[in-house]
Amino acid sequence: MKDLSYDVVVIGAGNGGLAAAATTAQKGLKTLLVEQHNLPGGFASSFVRGRFEFEPSLHEMCDVGVQGCLGGAGEFFESIGLKVEWLRIADAYRMVVDGESKLDVTMPFGTQAYIDKMEEYVPGSRESVTNFFELSQEVVDGIGYIGKSKGNPDKQVLMSKYANFLKTASYTLDQVEKALKIPDKACEILNAYWCYIGTETSRVNFTIFAAMMLKFIAGGAVIPKNRSHEISLAFESRIREFGGDIMYSTKVDKILVEDGAVAGVLTTGGRKIKAKHVISNAAKHIVYSQMLEQTSEMSKECNSRRIGGKGYVAYFGLNKTMEEIGLTDYSYFIYPSTDTKKMYDSFASRDGDPLQAVVCLNNVNPGCSPEGTSMLTITTIYTDDAWDDVEEKNYVKAKNDIARKMIARFESVMGVSIADAIEEFEVASPETFARYTGAYDGGIYGYEPEALDSIMPRLMMLDDDMHVKGLRFCGGFAFRCHGYASSYMSGNTAGLLTYRDSTEVKS
Numbered sequence: 001m002k003d004l005s006y007d008v009v010v011i012g013a014g015n016g017g018l019a020a021a022a023t024t025a026q027k028g029l030k031t032l033l034v035e036q037h038n039l040p041g042g043f044a045s046s047f048v049r050g051r052f053e054f055e056p057s058l059h060e061m062c063d064v065g066v067q068g069c070l071g072g073a074g075e076f077f078e079s080i081g082l083k084v085e086w087l088r089i090a091d092a093y094r095m096v097v098d099g100e101s102k103l104d105v106t107m108p109f110g111t112q113a114y115i116d117k118m119e120e121y122v123p124g125s126r127e128s129v130t131n132f133f134e135l136s137q138e139v140v141d142g143i144g145y146i147g148k149s150k151g152n153p154d155k156q157v158l159m160s161k162y163a164n165f166l167k168t169a170s171y172t173l174d175q176v177e178k179a180l181k182i183p184d185k186a187c188e189i190l191n192a193y194w195c196y197i198g199t200e201t202s203r204v205n206f207t208i209f210a211a212m213m214l215k216f217i218a219g220g221a222v223i224p225k226n227r228s229h230e231i232s233l234a235f236e237s238r239i240r241e242f243g244g245d246i247m248y249s250t251k252v253d254k255i256l257v258e259d260g261a262v263a264g265v266l267t268t269g270g271r272k273i274k275a276k277h278v279i280s281n282a283a284k285h286i287v288y289s290q291m292l293e294q295t296s297e298m299s300k301e302c303n304s305r306r307i308g309g310k311g312y313v314a315y316f317g318l319n320k321t322m323e324e325i326g327l328t329d330y331s332y333f334i335y336p337s338t339d340t341k342k343m344y345d346s347f348a349s350r351d352g353d354p355l356q357a358v359v360c361l362n363n364v365n366p367g368c369s370p371e372g373t374s375m376l377t378i379t380t381i382y383t384d385d386a387w388d389d390v391e392e393k394n395y396v397k398a399k400n401d402i403a404r405k406m407i408a409r410f411e412s413v414m415g416v417s418i419a420d421a422i423e424e425f426e427v428a429s430p431e432t433f434a435r436y437t438g439a440y441d442g443g444i445y446g447y448e449p450e451a452l453d454s455i456m457p458r459l460m461m462l463d464d465d466m467h468v469k470g471l472r473f474c475g476g477f478a479f480r481c482h483g484y485a486s487s488y489m490s491g492n493t494a495g496l497l498t499y500r501d502s503t504e505v506k507s
């Protein structure tokens with residue numbers, strides 16, 4: 001078998017890998033994208049059961065924006081000519097807390113509308129919540145400035161223009177909310193998106209939460225009309241049009257290293273592909289322990305981080321419309337409590353009532369299922385060893401029991417009847433996510449962003465963290481933390497840095 005040779009090999013065609021390959025191919029680097037599956041996207045995909053085509057992961061994507069006012073991800077998509085039919089989501093979320101405390105609020109998109117609504121629910125919150133959004137804007141602008149300065153920001157500019165961003169960069173969300181004197185009830189409503197990060201508010205880094213919150217509330221959220229598979233296919237086309245190659249059904253086993261620098265990759269089939277640059281969409285935990293000779297620096301870096309939440313999703317195809325069922329919103333957060341630490345701790349066990357992030361796809365995408373039907377998905381999170389006692393013989397029962405429990409709870413909280421309308425039903429457990437994409441331990445949330453280890457230190461350490469010359473990372477386990485927009489943007493950055501590295505090598 002003849003050795004192949006490329007400028008850059010990208011391992012994995014998840015969101016990060018697709019964005020990285022599109023970037024390097026557009027820049028003119030001879031690019032090969034290698035994917036172990038027979039289709040692109042990783043979590044960004046779709047699957048069919050009976051007459052329903054389900055969205056496996058995406059609830060909503062921020063940072064796309066609208067024509068004339070694009071977000072960072074929207075600008076990147078435009079720069080590579082990505083064509084996707086986006087649908088905008090009307091309201092931000094409906095949050096229902098049903099436990100020791102009770103709450104039922106519906107929050108809109110649009111910063112002013114959000115602040116006004118909050119004032120209605122929590123009189124006297126206006127000033128502090130306005131300050132929260134102004135600070136969040138400074139955070140986003142500060143990150144943007146550091147990005148534009150290619151990791152070499154002018155300290156004077158940072159200190160004069162983005163002082164509050166610097167001051168809060170190593171704080172937790174709770175610390176900043178307390179400093180801003182936001183009333184407790186307003187904090188509970190503001191914190192609703194915490195389940196999208198999966199780290200409790202007493203530990204989660206303020207910068208990452210503030211950036212996410214602002215991007216959702218100020219910029220709104222979208223979904224693609226034809227499930228996230230549509231985005232993955234659009235990327236695939238652009239990569240090929242830029243001259244990049246894609247190899248499906250091919251797993252990379254090893255990254256080849258010579259004199260401390262990347263020399264190529266070795267596939268499961270024993271094929272050697274030469275390249276001076278590799279961008280990995282597979283997590284550092286996997287690359288360092290399985291694809292490379294692990295050094296103590298590599299183990300230290302991995303061991304200092306906690307793997308984020310493991311995913312669990314129950315997908316339901318219903319033979320009734322959302323109108324018949326009585327659900328009018330798109331996104332519901334059903335929380336057993338407003339105490340995020342308590343909810344986080346409960347992720348460690350399969351007992352109890354887990355929080356639910358529920359999506360009614362038809363309420364934004366009416367034509368997504370046959371007439372007279374609808375689709376509903378319920379997502380929750382687990383951590384630690386919550387699934388370790390499950391053996392093969394009781395696996396199906398274990399995963400279906402949780403789905404039954406969750407649908408019964410959703411029915412009782414919302415006062416609707418769903419069980420009698422279920423026509424198709426599927427479950428993805430942490431086991432499914434681990435098997436499907438190779439996600440480490442079924443983790444779908446990358447490495448947890450804590451106060452001292454989040455997007456800023458990870459961005460500032462990009463070059464220092466290169467344990468092998470020519471090896472960069474992208475995707476949910478890389479420096480931007482997880483999420484659709486973050487994964488695409490991390491791929492774009494890794495691609496641009498690889499292009500810079502390659503021109504430095506040549507000159």
Ligand SMILES: Cc1cc2nc3c(=O)[nH]c(=O)nc-3n(C[C@H](O)[C@H](O)[C@H](O)COP(=O)(O)OP(=O)(O)OC[C@H]3O[C@@H](n4cnc5c(N)ncnc54)[C@H](O)[C@@H]3O)c2cc1C
Nearest residue numbers: 012014015016036042043057059060252475476482483484
């Ligand atoms: C249930 C669920 C709901 C979510 N909801 C949202 C949401 O609403 N909004 C949002 O923004 N984000 C959401 N996310 C998070 C988002 O999906 C992820 O952060 C993002 O898709 C991760 O992308 P990635 O680039 O890390 O790629 P991954 O999807 O992890 O893909 C990695 C790819 O690499 C391939 N690969 C791995 N190892 C190898 C190898 N050795 N050789 C070849 N190929 C390899 C895999 O097969 C896979 O295709 C959700 C995730 C899940 C699972």
